[in-house]
Amino acid sequence: MAVSTSDSNGTAVRMNFWLSFFMQVTFNTSGSIILLPWTFATLGYVLGPVLMVLFFAITLRAQHFVNQSTLELPRGAVSTLRDLSIQVGGRRLGLLATAVQALNMLLVMPAELNVCASALQYVVNAQPGSAAHCNIIYVLAMAVPAVLVTQVVRRFGGKTGGLACLSLAVICAKCSLIVYSILQHADMYPSDAAPVAGMGAAARAAGTYGWSNLLSALSNFLWIFAPVFINTELVAVMEQPEQVHRQLFMSACCMSFLYLIVGLVGATTWGVSVQDPINLQLPHDWAGIAVNCLLIYGAGLDYLLSQIVCTGFVQELLDPGFDKSDFSASGCCRWLAYSMPANTCALVLICFVPELETLVGVVTATAVTLGSWTIPALVGLHWGRRQELDLEKATTPCTQQASAEGATADAEQPGAHNGAVTHGVDAQVEPKIADEPHSRLVPVLEVRNRIELQQWFIALSGIVAMVALVASCAYVIATTDYSSQNFFCRGLI
Numbered sequence: 001m002a003v004s005t006s007d008s009n010g011t012a013v014r015m016n017f018w019l020s021f022f023m024q025v026t027f028n029t030s031g032s033i034i035l036l037p038w039t040f041a042t043l044g045y046v047l048g049p050v051l052m053v054l055f056f057a058i059t060l061r062a063q064h065f066v067n068q069s070t071l072e073l074p075r076g077a078v079s080t081l082r083d084l085s086i087q088v089g090g091r092r093l094g095l096l097a098t099a100v101q102a103l104n105m106l107l108v109m110p111a112e113l114n115v116c117a118s119a120l121q122y123v124v125n126a127q128p129g130s131a132a133h134c135n136i137i138y139v140l141a142m143a144v145p146a147v148l149v150t151q152v153v154r155r156f157g158g159k160t161g162g163l164a165c166l167s168l169a170v171i172c173a174k175c176s177l178i179v180y181s182i183l184q185h186a187d188m189y190p191s192d193a194a195p196v197a198g199m200g201a202a203a204r205a206a207g208t209y210g211w212s213n214l215l216s217a218l219s220n221f222l223w224i225f226a227p228v229f230i231n232t233e234l235v236a237v238m239e240q241p242e243q244v245h246r247q248l249f250m251s252a253c254c255m256s257f258l259y260l261i262v263g264l265v266g267a268t269t270w271g272v273s274v275q276d277p278i279n280l281q282l283p284h285d286w287a288g289i290a291v292n293c294l295l296i297y298g299a300g301l302d303y304l305l306s307q308i309v310c311t312g313f314v315q316e317l318l319d320p321g322f323d324k325s326d327f328s329a330s331g332c333c334r335w336l337a338y339s340m341p342a343n344t345c346a347l348v349l350i351c352f353v354p355e356l357e358t359l360v361g362v363v364t365a366t367a368v369t370l371g372s373w374t375i376p377a378l379v380g381l382h383w384g385r386r387q388e389l390d391l392e393k394a395t396t397p398c399t400q401q402a403s404a405e406g407a408t409a410d411a412e413q414p415g416a417h418n419g420a421v422t423h424g425v426d427a428q429v430e431p432k433i434a435d436e437p438h439s440r441l442v443p444v445l446e447v448r449n450r451i452e453l454q455q456w457f458i459a460l461s462g463i464v465a466m467v468a469l470v471a472s473c474a475y476v477i478a479t480t481d482y483s484s485q486n487f488f489c490r491g492l493i
Helices: 017-029 033-043 047-072 081-089 091-124 135-152 160-184 201-206 211-223 231-237 241-273 286-318 329-352 356-394 397-410 416-439 450-479
Strands: none
Touching: 017 160, 017 231, 017 241, 033 047, 033 160, 033 211, 033 241, 033 356, 047 081, 047 211, 047 231, 047 241, 047 356, 047 450, 081 091, 081 231, 081 356, 091 135, 091 286, 091 329, 091 356, 135 286, 135 329, 160 241, 160 286, 211 356, 211 450, 231 241, 286 329, 329 356, 356 450
16 A cells, blocks of 8 residues: 555645554554464464564554654655655665665555455356466456556545544454454364464474475565555654654554454364464355455455555656546556556566465565565664764864864964865865765674664564565565466466
8 A cells, every 4th residue: 555645736745643653553454354363273273473562562662763864854854765765864865765665566466456355266166177277367457457447547636634544443343253254154274273383283294394384484574564564654644753753663463462362263163274364265155255355355355555665666657748637548548657666566476476474475575575574673773883983073163163263363364375275175075074974884883882782683683574574575485386277278278
């Protein structure tokens, strides 16, 4: 989901605290709930929640650095994570933030499309072997209308907040229905989940504790809470930006409550038999159909918004002067061309990697690890070093005044002109030296205080997580047999 900072007329929109809270929760929660039962069953219904809280705490701490930097800059100086990264860390950090945000939106599209198509296929419930059982039909049924809508809706209006409020109500209803359906069919599977990963005999026999499964379950905690991709934009449009810390903490608490309810009920009731995602495992009755219909709405909206963002990014890259209000034949053809790369990438990826858990792992490994942990930590490091530099500059006027008085006295002596020129050269060089540290992507590797120790730890943790998850995703993709997914209806040809 993306944040609209203006209405359809370009007038700035200010959000109150609760509206920004709704947007934060819906942005992170829309398609994440269905992953939690399997995650807690894999990691343990005691260890899983503990690790989730730990991951959330690290993410909150990392995001605190970003929010604090944004608040201490003059209001209006930055409106996106890219703007903040450039302002604080320079062009290279800004390029990294831009690339990570664009990659996240691009890779979120196939994940959301997978949720929509699978949910729609569940609702239709076609007989295996029939023409209506082909997965690709449902993928196209969701993707094509979104492409058509994008040709008309080319920017966000002032209704994004209203959609967020509606989406939050949908999320709460979806959570309640999932819990209801599981409890109503509690006897379908044995309740054999273990409190801690490695303890359950049934899980060991089923191969649940494989290293790729454990890494995949851990990566879900990064996927289900990634405020960095929206929070700087929210700060820019909040009526009271200083409340962003409270808003983010309350959002994390709300999401934790929803995740714990659904995850623990699913893990403790159906044990290690619980599947990922759980919406496809629910019995095909009114509750299961309702859950999947609500998922189609939420994931479909996210897919549409991500598609608009990616199309706009391609348009800005290739044709910055394009008029989005141009609906002539030429303008529509050009906009259609701009929308094709992201949609083609989504369709290709979902056809070759048609499992939601693997798609989530790909997004988390390539974008979320850097976006949620490494980039915020680097922003905090750069901002701290910049503040130290500004403080040093603020304490130099007395020295400069003394030097000026000395230069005035020397002006009465021969050769004073050369001394004045030398002083002038020093004054011109100083700003360049002050700006030099901020032109680096990574600050000088040293720890100056306890906060910098935290920042370096978080930044390095993001890189380690990225490497581990990339290896896990590559292993899963290389060893998984996707032929049973029948995306091209091979069984009917």
